[in-house]
Amino acid sequence: MGREAGSETGGEAGGEAGGEAGTGGDKSDQTGYLVAAERVAVSRVVHAQVRAVERPEARARIAGLLRDLAVDEGDPVEDGQIIARVEPVKLDARLAVAKAKRAQAETRQNRTRRALARAEELHADQVMSQADLDDAREAAVSADNAVDAADSEVDTLLARRRRGDIPAPATGWVMEVMPANGSQMQPGALIARIAAAPAVIRVAVPERHLDRLQEAMALTLETASGPQEAELVHLYPQVHQGRVEADLRLPEDQPPLPLGRRVAVRLRLEEVERFLVPERLISVRHGLTFVERADHGRTLIQLGARRGARMTVLSGLRTGDRLVAP
Template identity: 35%
Template sequence: MKRIVFATATFVFALTAGFSAAAEATVERVTKTEWKAVFAKVESRNNIPARSRLGGTLEAISVVEGSQVTQGQHIGTTVDEKLELELRAIDAQLMSLNSELTNAQAELARGLNLLERGVTTEQNVDGLRTKVEVIQGRIGATEAQKDVLLQRTDEGRILAPISGTVISVPVTAGSVVLPGEMIATIGGGGFFLRLAVPERHADFLNEGDEIQIGGADGAETGTLAKLYPQIENGRVIADVEVANLSADFIGRRVLVRLPVGQTETMAVPVDAVEFRMGLDFVRVASAGGEASERVVMIGELFNVAGTQMVEVLSGLRVGETLVTGHE
């Protein structure tokens, strides 16, 4: 039979040569918190995808799973070869339009000179002036088209949307990607534990409850920060805030204990119990002042107002007086 649930403390054994002076304790009923052990997963507060705004070929990707990135960091590049061809065509149009503009401006200058000498008419000069303005307008429109192409080319730079840890990179350099396709997933904004609790315990959970967390470094505590109202597959989803939570492995499972109710039980101080020969003994004070040993069956350890108590399942009655020390 399992003697103590979740117990990491040891009993005070009466197996040494010297003992402290005798003291008394009374068997009483106390309120004990019932705990439910479940597994929680380490999750990041924000999971944001870094997407390619440009469709084309992924030319380079500079991060892998586990990389640390900062917001706005350049993590990859997508290229569209058609944009380079379009830019060349635009540059050729600009060269042609600039040549036409130079020629039109020269014709306008000659027309103005002829107008001053009375050789040509004002109407011809206005036509030449309009031609210059039309070419200048075409040059402006073409330069605007070039700016659009340059902006589209710049959108091939893939930037980290938030600071944090790269969780997944589902593509590799050389992959063909579509506009808006996810290149990497970045987790940031802090980390917490997410757990799923059977719905029968939902009414006993309250935001702000202290949660016990077990780990390789010993027991820690956290705070039940959020209870989600929607029940999924018979389970309530909850988030637990933990100070200095290790985020080396996102998705790592951690054992936690939740308070799911309270019961009254009979308990005595832990130092009133003596363990010998596979049995648990207590010394019960009689009316005449003498103490006699009695075998008891004990349960789990728990704290009451800072005092470590042990549950007594049988062998004692409420109100009896125990001798907790020995001469």
């Protein structure tokens, strides 16, 4: 990340590119091509990488065996989605016993309620004593309390089971899955790492270009689908090895880029004056580039970046030179 790319040397050497400004045309006539400085936009290409700003972790909350692991590396997840479950040892057996006790308590409750209703009828007909009615009422209350206790135990065990559910901590993509199904887990054990969405494009540019970096419209991503304007979402304050790092983001209507992918970022700098010469007027001899001046003959030049059908000339020419075909 941060390696500059380009082809020109001298001035903004090693990284100029961009469109032409000014006349921009071929100024050839019968007497040749008249050299004149033109203002052109200069840009610099740096390499960036798609990264996740946050990488939250999904961890076990209780001890037990890992069950129902439902994700793998690269899978998309939603915040709160259950991606696995930790099952406490012997929980199912304890839950089955608790449910059986609750069923027994409910049976007793139904029996004592029927007995109480019958006792109230007999007491109203003055067939049963008040003491027997009180005993029936106490039996019914005791049965109700037993059912409440059994429900509480079942609810406690079910809550413990729910604590074994492992939700995704954020919406994003699964970066790493640590254990396998059936593994013994302890409280706090790492299950998976998540790359939280949205991902950003981390770029590093030379410190001298900080002012231009802060201009959102000066940033363009060179993607497979063509240039895309990028939004500057965060500028890091620390300068590291002469470079400033920043996070960029594509517009919301653009598809996300894969994590770890390297992309080229074009940073528009400013407009400078350059000599542009049609490529047909340039000749190459033994690895050196020349042009033919009408008054001084063959002249050695140094080339920069290509701009359409013309080449940037960094040295060897002056304003007013007239070039002819070699």
